[in-house]
Amino acid sequence: MNPDELRRTSCLFLQDVYKSYGSKLVLDDIDLAVAAGEIVTVVGPSGCGKSTLLRLILGQELHSSGTVLVDGQPCGFADRSRGIVYQKYSLYPHLNVLDNVLLGLRLSCGVFERWRRRKAFEDEAMTYLARMGLQEHARKYPHELSGGMRQRVAIAQSLIIKPKILLMDEPFGALDPGSRENMQIFLLELWEEFGMTIFFVTHDLEEAVFLGTRIIVLSQHYTDGRGNDGEVRRGARIVSDRALPKEAQSTLVKTAARFGELIQQIRQEGFDPKYLRHAGSFDLTHPHSFQTLRKEECGQ
Secondary structure, eight states: OOHHHHHHHOSEEEEEEEEEETTEEEEEEEEEEEOTTOEEEEEOSTTSSHHHHHHHHHTSSOOSEEEEEETTEEOOSOOTTEEEEESSOOOOTTSOHHHHHHHHHHHTSOHHHHHHTHHHHHHHHHHHHHHTTOGGGTTSOGGGSOHHHHHHHHHHHHHTTOOSEEEEESTTTTSOHHHHHHHHHHHHHHHHHHOOEEEEEOSOHHHHHHHOSEEEEEESOEEOTTOSSTTOOOOBEEEEEEEOOOSSOOGGGGGSHHHHHHHHHHHHHHHOTTOOEEGGGOEEOSTTOOOOOOHHHHOO
16 A cells, blocks of 8 residues: 555554664664554564564654654654553552542643542543453552452553553563463453554564454564675564454464464564565565665665
8 A cells, every 4th residue: 555645544654764772773664554443463573672663652762763653643752642551560559449540531631620520530430440340449459459450450541541542562471371361352352342553562472363453573584685794784674564364253263273373474484583584575465564665675
């Protein structure tokens, strides 16, 4: 699809995005267009820049060059258009569950407005807690909750500000396998109910394929026309971008042969340092995928 059309119609749009830390190039010419309502899961080798990409979209860091737009506008610094859920629960230990969820609403307005709307705010927060199955725990403190319950509070804390994009950075990584799978199902239920756009970073390929409507593989394992000598600064790129089936499904889909084959294919494309695809032949089959290669990158 034409990048100019994608720029106009996408909820999230990145083009020619680079990110360096000193002489180290981390992200190398990232092109990505995300439609509203997608669950984009992001995988790649450790240190490839997955969390860096998420922080650029959040506005927590600035890109070195390129374009990052949210609903057609420069993303700027972090604001209410983007909610975030981290692996380590972003809850204040001295606040109870209700006050943690209310925090974003209270900080969004002045003292008088906060006092005037306090009942409406509390009712809204309790509605979210009820949806999370936590209404009976509203007066408890984070240390009184299980890991899965704390993560549900963190999700409610992000959803109540009604972000255009919900960013999640390894949100279930600290949970035991049973709780993790329950949270995966819970997230899909929320996505179906609220129609959220989700950008989900994970190191777990099974989780990525199960959750996503789309998966992107970020990797530094590729080649291009710049050669491979020590003078070339090469960061991670999107080496694979594909649509995933997303109909109603149980966790039994994880045992299907096709599910396992896809995981192995993704592992080869992004994680095997000996499997070096040329930048001009990446698996960019998603309908909204596009790529802008510089002239020097196109040669063999």
